[in-house]
Structures are given as C-alpha cells and as structure tokens.
Amino acid sequence: MTRLSAITSLYRVAWGEQRRLLVTYLALLAGDVLTTGLFGLALRALIEGALHRDLRVALGATVVAALCWTTSAVGSWARTNMVYLLAEAVSVELDTRILGMVGRLDTVEHLENPEYVDRVALLRGGGDLLAHYAWGLLDVVATLLRLAIVLTLLAVVAPPMLALALLLGPVLWLQRRGQQRISHSLLATAEGTRLADHLYSLLTEPAAGMEIRIAGAGEALQERARLTRTSLIRQQEHARWAAAGLALAGWTLFVLGYAVALLFIMDSVSSGRAEPGDVLLVITLTMNLRAQAEGTIATLQRTGEGLHFLDAYLWLNARAAGTASSGRAAVPDRLDAGITLRGVSFSYPGTELPVLRDIDLHVPAGSTLAIVGEHGAGKSTLVKLLCKLYEPTGGTIAVDGVPLADLPAEQWRSRTTASFQDYARFAFLLRESVGVGDLSALDDLARIGRAVAHGDAELIVEQLPSGLETQLGGLFDGLELSGGQWQRVALSRAFMRPTPLLFALDEPTASLDARSEYTVYQRQLEFAKRHARASGTVTVMISHRFSTVRTADHIVVLSDGRIVERGSHEELMTLGGNYAELYTLQADGYKPSPSQAPARRRDAVSVTPQAGPHDPGHRPSTDPS
Ligand SMILES: Nc1ncnc2c1ncn2[C@@H]1O[C@H](COP(=O)(O)OP(=O)(O)OP(=O)(O)O)[C@@H](O)[C@H]1O
Incomplete structure (x- = not known):
C-alpha cells in the first residue's frame, strides 16, 4: 500500500458513508477558492465606481464583495464542522483497520519491539488524526489553487509584484524545516512519553494503587513522573524554539520585501502609472498572498504531523501483510505421534541471552507433561513456543512430524487452548x-x-x-x-x-488454594484424558505445586534454559536429583517440627484441610522423607 492508495481509500470510505456531506464540503471549498480573486476585483470596481460616480457599478461591486465575504466566512465555519463529521465517518473504519493489522501479527514478538510499540502508541486513536490528515490534503489543494489565482491577478495588474511571491519560497522552506525538527523530536521522545504514561497509569489506576500506598512510593513516583514530563517538555521545547526561529527568519525576509513592494506601488500612483482602484486590488492581493502563504504553512504543518501517522499506519500495514501468511501445512485432525522438539533454543527479540538451549523432547500424543524448575528457568517461554507465540531461534518443533513453523498460526491456535499465570x-x-x-x-x-x-x-x-x-x-x-x-x-x-490438540496450563492455579487447585487438576486430568482418547491431545502444565506435578506422565526439570532431569515422578524420586530435593523440601514445608507442633497444628487448620489427597504434606505414606 502506498501513501496515495491509503489516502484514496479514505476518500472512498467517506464517499460511501457521507456522500451528501462530502459533495457539500467540496462545493463550499470550491466557492471559497473562487472568492479569493473575486473579492479583490469587486473592491477595485467599487473604488472605480465611486471615483467615476457610477452608482450601478459601485452597488453591483458591493453586492459581489458582500457575497464573497459571506461565502468565505460562513463557508469556512461550515467546513470546519463538516470536517469533524467526515473525519468521524472515516475514523471508525480506520481504527478497525489498525486493530485488524495488530491482530494479524502472528506472534507476540512485536509487543517487545520498541519500534512497534512506539508506532502503535502513536496510532492510538490515530483513526481520527489520519482522517483529519486526509481532509487537510484537500485544503492543500485549495490553498494552492488560491495561490495560483492571486499570482495570476498580480501578473496582470502589477507584474513586478510577482517578485514578492518568490520570497514565499524561502519562507515555506524554513517553516518546513522547523516542522521536521518538531516531528523528529516527537518520535525521539516517544519512549519517554510511554514512560510518563506508564507512571501516570500506575498512579491513577486501581491495579497498582494498593501496593503504591503500602510501600509509600506515591510521592517518589509522582516526582519521577514530574521529572519525566519536564524532561520531555524540555526536549520538545528545544525543537519548537528552533522551529519558531526558522519561521521568524523567513517572515522577516518576506516583510522586508512587502515594504519595498508597497513603496513601489505608492510611487506608481503618485507618478500616475496606476489607478487608485489598482492600488486597492494590489494591496488586497498581497495581503491575500500572505494569508495563503500562512494557510499553506499551517496546512503543511498539520499534514506534516498527519504524514507521521500515515507512515506509522503504512509501516504497521506492511508488517501485518508480511506476517499474515506464515505456514501452509495442514494442522492434523488428531495427534498420533505427538509433539517433538529438536535442539530448540530461543532468545527474546532484542536480546542475545539464550533463554532456552538445546531442548530435545518428545511429548507423546495423549500424554501429560509437567515442566518444573526455579524462577526464570524458561518454563513459560517453552510453553509460549509450543503455542507459537514466538518462533524458536534455533532447532525445530514438530507436530506429528510437521514443523510447527509450517502450520498457519491461526489454525494451530484454533486447536490450542491455554491458561497463563498473567x-x-x-x-x-x-x-x-x-x-x-x-x-x-x-x-x-x-x-x-x-x-x-x-x-x-x-x-x-x-x-x-x-x-x-x-x-x-x-x-x-x-x-x-x-x-x-x-x-x-x-x-x-x-x-x-x-477439540484441542495442545492444552497448555502455565501456573493456572497460582491464585487458588491447594484444595481448589486439586479440584481443578482433577477436572483438567479428566478433560485431558477424554481429549487424549479423542484427539491425542497433549497437556503441558507448569506448576510449583508438586502434588499436581506428580500426576503428570512425564516431568522435565529445567535449569538455566536446559533440561537437566526427565522422567516420571517415581523415576525422578529414585534419581535423587533436583526434582527429589525440591519435592522433599516442599513436603517438609507442610510438616510441623516436633518443637513447633502445637503452633503449627493451628496453622495447619488453614493449610491441611485444603490440601488435596496428592499433596506432599497430605500423604505422608508416599513422602520420600
Ligand atoms: N518478554 C521477555 N523479554 C525478554 N526476556 C524475557 C521475556 N520474558 C521472559 N524473559 C526472560 O526469560 C527468562 C525465562 O523466563 P520465563 O518466564 O520463561 O521463566 P519461568 O521459568 O517461567 O519463570 P517463573 O517460574 O518465574 O514463571 C527469564 O530470565 C526472563 O527474564
């Protein structure tokens, strides 16, 4: 998609949604363009009519001037309001498209990509801005037409005055440079803006409110938010001052030229080379020239900012289009062999550190796999790769022998079900x-x-x-x-x-008590067994509760991104390694020591009755300790 096709598609949407309004808007705009020269000509006729005592001409000219004035003033007011209605009609469609593009991105890698995050932050509510940009472009065309009319009339009435128009070139160029500096500073401060927004959300939304109050961190965070905002404003202020300086330089040049031009006209009148009516026309036209130049600059400024949004929109569109067609193989109806990982390694985007290294693992169809390991070992990351939320950076994952990379993400996810800790x-x-x-x-x-x-x-x-x-x-x-x-x-x-083929549970019961967790896992196991028979469903679960883990067919222990132990609960207990140690530690945690027995027993009232029959603390007979 190019800039032009993106813009024309917006006009098409407006044409479909608000045809009558669009036609009225264009008619008013055309009327406004026509009044540009007509107003000056009417004033000249008025002066000439008055000087030659021709009442008919003077009256006619007055009516035309009044009509021009009304068309311009009322039309401008009406168009401003119409733009809002037209922008609304387009912005709903645009916001839908933007959300559609974000949704089409197959993996979640982009969510950690600052380039993506900055652009999407820019596009939040961007439908409205883009829509205004599209209407601003029509204004650019109208302003250029007005400029052409003014210049043509000047060429006819006072050709030397055209030199004044040449001065507009540097004015526009300097103004544009200033605008570019502002745009760059907005992009350069996008990360800081996100930080300021994040701090604002932390301080105002309920989620973090309690912790902030208990920690007494409110004032410190407010100060941080203030400093972040101040630094942002400083950085942007710098660019705005620079832009103002450039604009001032340009206009100073123009004003000097204008003064010279006025002296030249006065000289023409006093030497009889020009009529008083011509003088009025020239003054009106040159004022108009300045107004058109200012209008062009203001419009360019707005469209310059809009271009920023348009480019972000096109960038997102290209990314969405580039990722939309990942994989063409068919997802099997049911799993026969299972899921196999060969030499899988992974680093998060933008980082070098491997989070998973050389993972070789086969999870047979219809079986349950539990992944255990200390915090940060890579358990959740492994589950995310299985759900195709990220692609491995090395090795392959195969589903019944077909590389997961070859399966369309959407189809694989339609056969995946997952519950995450967050x-x-x-x-x-x-x-x-x-x-x-x-x-x-x-x-x-x-x-x-x-x-x-x-x-x-x-x-x-x-x-x-x-x-x-x-x-x-x-x-x-x-x-x-x-x-x-x-x-x-x-x-x-x-x-x-x-009919899921993969059932992923990443600490899905972290907020539940032991009894609820036990109930949930019993139901989940029942569900998994039913689906294992029907579809060969593989269940992968992560839990820090060993009462749950032990029920799995296979258990792998991850440490620093590698599998360090694997087997069934019994095999791992016999092995006496990490798993056995962690299991024993947790089992011991539930047991009262003899010296603390009375106090612990009181505590146990809240723990033991909730514990399920497979809890390490609940079944001492199976405890290895
Ligand atoms: N989005 C991310 N970007 C960069 N690094 C990440 C990201 N998510 C996780 N990590 C890093 O990857 C490593 C493994 O994280 P992961 O969430 O897989 O661990 P885990 O074993 O599930 O931990 P826990 O038991 O605490 O949930 C950690 O060192 C973490 O800092």
Whole structure:
C-alpha cells in the first residue's frame, strides 16, 4: 500500500458513508477558492465606481464583495464542522483497520519491539488524526489553487509584484524545516512519553494503587513522573524554539520585501502609472498572498504531523501483510505421534541471552507433561513456543512430524487452548468473559456451563446476582472479582475449545488454594484424558505445586534454559536429583517440627484441610522423607 492508495481509500470510505456531506464540503471549498480573486476585483470596481460616480457599478461591486465575504466566512465555519463529521465517518473504519493489522501479527514478538510499540502508541486513536490528515490534503489543494489565482491577478495588474511571491519560497522552506525538527523530536521522545504514561497509569489506576500506598512510593513516583514530563517538555521545547526561529527568519525576509513592494506601488500612483482602484486590488492581493502563504504553512504543518501517522499506519500495514501468511501445512485432525522438539533454543527479540538451549523432547500424543524448575528457568517461554507465540531461534518443533513453523498460526491456535499465570481480565459479561475462549461458542450456554464447571467457577456463577449474565469489572459498573475468582474465569476460558490438540496450563492455579487447585487438576486430568482418547491431545502444565506435578506422565526439570532431569515422578524420586530435593523440601514445608507442633497444628487448620489427597504434606505414606 502506498501513501496515495491509503489516502484514496479514505476518500472512498467517506464517499460511501457521507456522500451528501462530502459533495457539500467540496462545493463550499470550491466557492471559497473562487472568492479569493473575486473579492479583490469587486473592491477595485467599487473604488472605480465611486471615483467615476457610477452608482450601478459601485452597488453591483458591493453586492459581489458582500457575497464573497459571506461565502468565505460562513463557508469556512461550515467546513470546519463538516470536517469533524467526515473525519468521524472515516475514523471508525480506520481504527478497525489498525486493530485488524495488530491482530494479524502472528506472534507476540512485536509487543517487545520498541519500534512497534512506539508506532502503535502513536496510532492510538490515530483513526481520527489520519482522517483529519486526509481532509487537510484537500485544503492543500485549495490553498494552492488560491495561490495560483492571486499570482495570476498580480501578473496582470502589477507584474513586478510577482517578485514578492518568490520570497514565499524561502519562507515555506524554513517553516518546513522547523516542522521536521518538531516531528523528529516527537518520535525521539516517544519512549519517554510511554514512560510518563506508564507512571501516570500506575498512579491513577486501581491495579497498582494498593501496593503504591503500602510501600509509600506515591510521592517518589509522582516526582519521577514530574521529572519525566519536564524532561520531555524540555526536549520538545528545544525543537519548537528552533522551529519558531526558522519561521521568524523567513517572515522577516518576506516583510522586508512587502515594504519595498508597497513603496513601489505608492510611487506608481503618485507618478500616475496606476489607478487608485489598482492600488486597492494590489494591496488586497498581497495581503491575500500572505494569508495563503500562512494557510499553506499551517496546512503543511498539520499534514506534516498527519504524514507521521500515515507512515506509522503504512509501516504497521506492511508488517501485518508480511506476517499474515506464515505456514501452509495442514494442522492434523488428531495427534498420533505427538509433539517433538529438536535442539530448540530461543532468545527474546532484542536480546542475545539464550533463554532456552538445546531442548530435545518428545511429548507423546495423549500424554501429560509437567515442566518444573526455579524462577526464570524458561518454563513459560517453552510453553509460549509450543503455542507459537514466538518462533524458536534455533532447532525445530514438530507436530506429528510437521514443523510447527509450517502450520498457519491461526489454525494451530484454533486447536490450542491455554491458561497463563498473567491471565487477562476481560471486563465483559461473565458469559462472554468465559466464551471468548472459543468465539464461535459465545452464546452456547451449555458449552460455557461445562467450561465453568471444569474451571471450578460454578460457585462464582451461583453467587453472582445475574449469574452468567453479570457484568464483570468495577470500572464498568460491574462486579469486581477477587484474584482467585478472576483466575477461575480465565481457567474456564481454557476449557472452551471442543477439540484441542495442545492444552497448555502455565501456573493456572497460582491464585487458588491447594484444595481448589486439586479440584481443578482433577477436572483438567479428566478433560485431558477424554481429549487424549479423542484427539491425542497433549497437556503441558507448569506448576510449583508438586502434588499436581506428580500426576503428570512425564516431568522435565529445567535449569538455566536446559533440561537437566526427565522422567516420571517415581523415576525422578529414585534419581535423587533436583526434582527429589525440591519435592522433599516442599513436603517438609507442610510438616510441623516436633518443637513447633502445637503452633503449627493451628496453622495447619488453614493449610491441611485444603490440601488435596496428592499433596506432599497430605500423604505422608508416599513422602520420600
Ligand atoms: N518478554 C521477555 N523479554 C525478554 N526476556 C524475557 C521475556 N520474558 C521472559 N524473559 C526472560 O526469560 C527468562 C525465562 O523466563 P520465563 O518466564 O520463561 O521463566 P519461568 O521459568 O517461567 O519463570 P517463573 O517460574 O518465574 O514463571 C527469564 O530470565 C526472563 O527474564
């Protein structure tokens, strides 16, 4: 897509949505262009009519001048309002396109790419700005036409005055340079602007409000926000001052030229080479010339800023188009062999540090894999690669022998279901918040009901005033849920897909108590078994609770991005390595030491009854310790 095709597509949208308004706007604009020269000519006729006592000419000229004035003044007011209506018609379509482009990007790598983040931040609400830019371009055409009319009349009435027009060249050039400096400073400070926005959100939105107050960090953050804003303003101020200096230099040049031109006209009148009416016409035209020049500059300024948005829009469009067609192989109906990783390594975009190294792993169809390891070992990253949210930087992942890279992301995801530790809180109706797990079933109450049951969220539905139809989210006059309740809703969402091939659970129960986690995993295992039989579904889970981990068919232990141990629970316990040590530590954590027995027993009231039958602390008979 080129700039021209992007702009013409905007006009087409306006033509489709607001045809009558568009025609009226263009008619008023054309009328305004015509009045440019007509007004000066009418004034000249008025003076000539008055001097020669020709009342008819004087009256006619007065009527034409009044009409010109009205057309220009009323037309300008009407056009300003029409632009808003026209921009609105286009901006909805544009915002939809921008969101569509973001959605078409296959992986989430771009979310960490500062270039992308800056451009998308620029385009937030950019539909409106782009739409104004498109109408601004029509103004540019109109201004150029007005300029042409003024110059033609000057050439006829007072050719030497054309020299004045030459001075407009440097004025426009200097003004443009100034505008470019402002645009560059806006892009250069985009990261700082994001930081300032982030600090503002932290200080004003509820999510961080509690922690900030308890930590007493409010004032420090306010100060940081103030310093960030001040530094941004300074950097932008510098560019704006420079632009103002350039503009001043240009206009000083023009004013000097104008003064010389006026002296020249006065000389012509006093020597009888020009009529008084000509003088008025020339003065009107030169004033008009200045007005047109200012208009051109203002329009160029606006369009210069708009160009910035247009380029960001085109950049995003090119990225979306470039990534839209990843892979052409067909996703299998069911898994027969399973998922195989060979020499997989990965570094996050923009970093050199490998987060995963040389991962060789086969997860047979229908089996459950648990990944354990210390914080930062790379567990979530591995799950994200399986979900095709990132592409490995080395090695291959194969699904029944077909490289995952060859499968269209959209199709693979339609057979993937996942719940992440940093789950989303969709402030919709509860039914929708669960239903978005499979959009095709947004109104399928039976399927949503089953998903809610699997996600252990039935009690939430029962307790909410309008059940599944309850609006969630305090910001929208809905009900605010607790962390554990939100997590159950997120988890329920993961049970929406009817025939997943990959079921990924990344700490999906971190906000739940041990008993709820146990219940959820029992239901999940039941779900996984059913799907394993029907579709060969592979379940991959990450949990720090070993009572859950031990139920998996295979367990891998990750350390610093490498697999350091693998096997079943029993095999790993026999091995006596990292896994056995961590398992034993957790099991011991649940046991009271003899000296603390009475106090611990009181604590245990809150822990032990919640623990499931497979909890390390709940089944001493199986404890290795
Ligand atoms: N988006 C990112 N960009 C750059 N580095 C990242 C990103 N996400 C994670 N990392 C880094 O990758 C490493 C592995 O992170 P990952 O989230 O996979 O660990 P984890 O084993 O799941 O940890 P946890 O148990 O704390 O969830 C960490 O060192 C982390 O700093």
